Amino acid sequence: MAQLDKNDLVQMNEDYFKSLKKERLVEVAKNLHILATDLWEKEQKNSQNSSQPPSLDNPYSSKQKQKPESFSSESESAEAKTEQKQLNESSEKPEKKKSPRKPGKQPGAKGFGRKQPLKAEAIIPHYPHQCSACNQNLAESENQRYMGHYVLELEPELNGFRIVCQLHHYYRKTCNCGHCTDAKPGEGKVFVVEGRTRDLKLTEYVLVGPTLGTFIASLGVRYRMSRSKIQEFLNDWAQTELSTGTIDRCIREAGIACVPVVEELVEQLQIADILHLDETHWYESGKLHWLWVAVTTKTAVFRIGSRRKEELSYLVKEAFLGWLVTDGYAAYRSHPKRQRCVAHLIRKAVAITGVIDQKAAQIGQWILDDLRELIATIAYKKEDTRLIRKLQVRLRRACHLGKKADHQKLQALAKEIFNDWDAVVAFVYHPELPPTNNEAERALRHAVIARRIGFGTRTSEGSWAYSSLLSVIETCRLREINPWTYIAEVLALARQGLAPPPFPIGS
Template structure:
């Protein structure tokens, strides 16, 4: 924009009277350019820009048409503004009075000086719901921890500890409904002939530096209940509070949000070895994979959610928007084709494809604009892309000789190349940016003429991201680094299982069950035949 708000506030009739004709024409040129740019921004829609379809207003048509004649226009008000406007008295919020007491960071309450936690003598809070015990299970040590002698039921024993586990029971064949089943696990200690007492203990995975959540059988929620909570949170996009409400209303189970959060983090830690051992290898050792990235928030800090997907696997990674993430996922010796957008971090890769859908949206924006030269440039790009796509579709049905397709369309591509060279320094910003984008990645757009079997768009990666973009808009990202890792690991396993046409939840429950016992996680299910 040429004129800022500060400039516009100073312009009035008296000021305009002081300008000469040349000065007035110069000011008019700036105002006209700003007006066109503002109108083009107002005319953006999912068909001519990178805006997602969910940003289309309910009263807009599919093509982004304006409100029909005769109907009142509804102003686009953000959720926060609308909430304030609908709240009585919110418009006249009183100013805060000065308070000399210090405040906690991110809190409106002053520090009291007292230590955090429960005050001595006050009643504590613990689990108050008491469910009936449906079954009891005893756990005895099998051998003496001292001398190694086998222990049998004949040896003296006594109970030393117990725990309760609430598990979700799925219906059998021909039945419907979900049931909660509570089991009391009693752990015994046995006396060996050598005099040593050996205790049976719940299973536990070894501690890991990057995880603070424990992977142990000493947990109220059973493996399948953990998987069910993951389904509500990850797949149904419910917050911890909404998961708690659902479990209470529909299953009669009272769990705290802290317990629900622990289940999610524990499941994320349980599948971490699967992600690192199988999914990284899966997206590296294929002929074709797709990549995309979108912004992500971790406790207010900007991160990026990356997706790398292929025919049988999908991997999500949250990190910086840098080339290091690409190298971490794809490795230093990358082979095969990568379909991506125009982010510069991909440019070091030799066999790369550019998504034509991104190019179509940007060219469509030029055609819908108000600048005549930009309109002509956008029409020329759209014509070339339509011709190339039609030729690729025809070649897939009847493959031509090697190099024939490129040679046939060489004059058209050369004409577009020359036009891009002329427009790379154009005064119109969007025209200049699109011309330079084409020149930077020229060969990646038209490599499909040499390999018609390759894809034309990056829709696979964008579809893989779509569900989690909606989750980001609902939940506003994650709050901790551990929560971010758990989210990415669970999303990777869930999407990979869905891509392989198998249910992720029984597998996730089995992974949690095995890992709680300190065992290795089972491999991912094979694609359904």
């Protein structure tokens, strides 16, 4: 017996059931039961009990929160496991049990040393230029070397690049006044994260130079390579041995260095005529967060935070007087000049055209046709005001029918269009406005794929670093400039405690 299909369901209604004899009705009920069971089982599927990828799990469901358990260590005691089992079996929702295991190297685990010692190809001396006490200029002669360290740096060549090992020597000099001055590696800000054993300090006294550090950050963030894949890549292709910890540090450092740049970009958003806004879910240490993006023609700013309105006011300040292009999220509604993304509405209407309730499907088709025709008319026949007026009246009428229909999704769509009418048709009266929010959705694509690979960030610092790097990279792409030379410059200055250079305007 074949399962009921759409055509069968369309033909069934109250009158049909009433017309049936009891034994036939039981048969129909049995068929419907089979279908319902099948659909219910399908709905229960997630990444835990099927081969469905975790990216398709509902971000709001509590099952998502239990995910880290599957990664819990083998060494977890048997008692803890039984306790967890009891919790799972009880009717109450189990609290997420955090593994006591920290990420990274475990205490007592075997360490890895450098297989080959570093060999310097170039020596870079650093002399003190001025007496730190009396400000007198100091000569470079008769200096005494007191410390040195190796730096691996990436050097561009005519057809490519190579990684060189530099030895930085620091000198000390005694002034006529008797004061002794040391040349020292530059130092920048220190970033503290609660519970972290070692704080992140921006300094020049590190193994990886700013250009190589930026290169590593590009592999991690732009090319979405994992820390261990970057390690493998550098080892295989550049004979450069780096630990995954060092690689991770480079990526965070580049991101943190870009934070002050983003503040400048946020200011530049405020003077735009049209600003696209969108958000997608994100995980920070397994908890549900949101990744926001604000895009203009020349600037893009990303931010990871809650879904509250405050996050929005960071991106769109009260001084912003331009147009917002958004989806239907309620936090956007207070802004007076707004274009609602029509593509979102079209997608919802497309879904309704395929439903079993034929009346609802027909009204959905009308809404869909009117929305599409309205966009096409504004694009190609702007001057036909009569047609434009007619289409709007027709769309309103279809929505009016939809509001009164029994089908819930159709009702919701019709109300959505009615309640936000001015924002839905803003592009009709302001042809410079795009009717869709594709710019913002495209800008989020990269991060959505990264989320599917890496499951988000671990700390608020990681979120800041990641969103800042995304902002700088995407803005550079919009302005058609190389993001990496700029980021390397920003990182080099941040390691000396200096402010970033102004963001290039581009072409």
